[in-house]
Amino acid sequence: MTGFRPGRLLLQLSCLLIAIWLVAPTLVVIPMSFADRKSLAFPPQGFSTQWYANFFSNPQWFGSLVVSLKIAAMVAVVATVIGTMAAIGIERLKTRAGGIIRVVLLTPMIVPGVVLAVGIYAVYLDTRLVGTWTGYVLAHTLLAIPFVVIAVGANLAVFDERLETAAASLGASRLTTFFTVTLPLILPGILSGALFAFVTSFDEVIVSLFITSPQLKTLPVQIFSSMTRDADPTVAAVGSLIFLATTLIIGLGLIIGLRRRGA
Amino acid sequence: MNAASNEATCKGAAIDIDGISKFYGGFTALENVSLRVEPGEFMSFLGPSGSGKTTTLNLIAGFTDLSGGDIRLDARSIGHVPAHKRNIGVVFQHYALFPHMSVAQNVAYPLKQRRVGKAERARAVEEALRKVQLDSFAHRYPSELSGGQQQRVALARAMVFGPSLLLMDEPLGALDKKLREVLQLEIKRIHRELGSTFVYVTHDQEEALVLSDRIAVFNRGRIEQVGTGQTLYTAPQTLFVGQFIGESSVLRGPHRSAGGETMLTVAGTALTAPGAANGEGAQVILLRPEAVMVQAPGTGPQEGRCNILSGVVREMLYLGSAMKYEVTLADGSHVTARTPTQGAPFALGATVELAWRPQESVLLADDGSTAGH
Incomplete structure (x- = not known):
């Protein structure tokens, strides 16, 4: 591994550049969040933590975070239950109908968000669901189900169905078999599906912009409207906080995963 | 519901297979097969792949539905009883151990389904594991065991609840020859100790000869002949049987x-x-x-x-x-x-x-x- 190799150096350099290109936009918000003037100029001037304080004390900001977390949690539960049941059904159908149903369930991932948003908005106007909890949860669940179907489906593909036959021979009913054998073994898929569903909802902005109301606003909508109104560095503070939180969660997940594999 | 306590004394069940058939669409997997297995008998189903032997086993276990005929266990019709209510032990070729449970939890599983008390359960699990000489492996996980050990655990799990009938579907098929011979002897010993009726599916005629009291030779969805190994060898009734058992010209x-x-x-x-x-x-x-x-x-x-x-x-x-x-x-x-x-x-x-x-x-x-x- 010694000696000068120009090809290798070039490769390392280009990797580094790509990495910077990928991470830089995320990192830029961190210095901006500590700016002491109400401006989103880069590089920022001075230093203050007032935007963090503003985020936690201003009900507009903090309230929208709570709304987003509540909706995301509900979406995670509903989408995971529906998506898991759908994935199992598709897996067990084993006919062409299963493939068709799968494609139908995955369409929200393929259809452009704006098109979906217009459709949802039109339906919501008639059914008075605009700006309601139910409205948000329904719309976000629709968008999250494909992720659950994919995650659970991947797990089911490697699940050995013969274990269910064995459980039956040992005296377990279909329902007992599901809860004692199938569920524990596809749990990793269900959990990652739930995580995807949570993030999909928490992160969703297009549909939410259409169905939002001044009384019930999610965090991405609040960020968006704040950006269009004025240059409030609170946006950068929110971005930094979310970045910190996701880094912690993913890091923790990696550590747990590595430790379990090592055991 | 003290299934485990009568384990040592349980007697084998008689199986009456009465004109059973199994069709998959237009394909006939099994046609009008009748057979009686005596209580406590070791019966092998022998035949090439696709001959209907595994289909018959699956029908007895209740994993597939009958297209026609009936199956009786000690004169009680089980033809349309769901698999989990038949109280029949099954050992699979692929072991089918639950990977998320320890050896002891795997063996305790059928007892839990039967609501056997905790103390009684622990005792029965220990006894079953001792029978297959794996009592020191109770806290291991299936992935930490060799193929032969996994199949012993599967055997312990299938007999721990004292079923009067044990079905085995090519249980040694995935093991090498040497291990197979060791386990054949163990299966024979366990059959003697339990007194349960054993039905053993295999395509290996030597294995069938070594283990069985009687052998049913399957071919193309029918039974060609049923008899002791000696009868099949010396007095085959069809050319297929004569050629399938032993060497011949x-x-x-x-x-x-x-x-x-x-x-x-x-x-x-x-x-x-x-x-x-x-x-x-x-x-x-x-x-x-x-x-x-x-x-x-x-x-x-x-x-x-x-x-x-x-x-x-x-x-x-x-x-x-x-x-x-x-x-x-x-x-x-x-x-x-x-x-x-x-x-x-x-x-x-x-x-x-x-x-x-x-x-x-x-x-x-x-x-x-x-x-x-």
Whole structure:
């Protein structure tokens, strides 16, 4: 591994550049969040933590975070239950109908968000669901189900169905078999599906912009409207906080995963 | 519900299979099969893949639905009872241990379903694991065990709740030959200790011969013959059975029956076989290698009546205690002979005489079966 190799150096350099290109936009918000003037100029001037304080004390900001977390949690539960049941059904159908149903369930991932948003908005106007909890949860669940179907489906593909036959021979009913054998073994898929569903909802902005109301606003909508109104560095503070939180969660997940594999 | 406590004393159940069939769309997997398995018997289902033996096992276990007929366990109809209510132990070829449970949890699983108390459960699990000599592995996980150990755990799990019937679907199929022989002995011992009825599916005729009280030979969705290993070997009722069990040579030719005997003309020589022809069609003579003597040409019959054929040695194998010859006849057919090693062996290409007593010829209807399992 010694000696000068120009090809290798070039490769390392280009990797580094790509990495910077990928991470830089995320990192830029961190210095901006500590700016002491109400401006989103880069590089920022001075230093203050007032935007963090503003985020936690201003009900507009903090309230929208709570709304987003509540909706995301509900979406995670509903989408995971529906998506898991759908994935199992598709897996067990084993006919062409299963493939068709799968494609139908995955369409929200393929259809452009704006098109979906217009459709949802039109339906919501008639059914008075605009700006309601139910409205948000329904719309976000629709968008999250494909992720659950994919995650659970991947797990089911490697699940050995013969274990269910064995459980039956040992005296377990279909329902007992599901809860004692199938569920524990596809749990990793269900959990990652739930995580995807949570993030999909928490992160969703297009549909939410259409169905939002001044009384019930999610965090991405609040960020968006704040950006269009004025240059409030609170946006950068929110971005930094979310970045910190996701880094912690993913890091923790990696550590747990590595430790379990090592055991 | 004290399923575990009567484990040691449980008696085997009788199985009555009454004209069962299984169709998949237009495909017939099993057609009108009837069979009785006696209480405590070790019965093997032997046959090539796709012969219906595993289908029959799955129907007894309740994993697939009957298309016709009924199955009774000790005179109680179970044909339409769901699998989890049949109380039948099953051991699978692929072990089917629950990977997220320890060995002890796997074995305790059927007891939990039967709501056996905790203390009783622990005792029964320990006893079952001791029976398969894995009592020190209770806290391991299946992935930490070898194939043979996993299958022992599966066996313990299938018998811990004291089922009166144990089904095994090629349980040793995934193991190497040496381990297979060890486990065969263990399965035999466990069968003796439990007294349960065992039904064992295999495509390995040697395994079936070693283990079973009786063997049911399956072919093309039907049972060809049921009998002890000895009956199947010495008195096969069909050419398929004769060729599937043990080594054999098959001689074909025109036949003529008279006076309780049948003459079959093979390569220009008339051969005698006991009994009248089976049905109208073509007949064959089935010969076991050890029944055929190999001698120098012109030796003639040594004692009493003899069938004699002349041929050329094509292959010879020294087996230690015996010599195996592959002899080609004038019509191109082959005869395998196994003789004790004595004197100088015949060389390759030598012309020899094959001699056997007429009663060693097994006369069968030609059902078109060919050797090779």
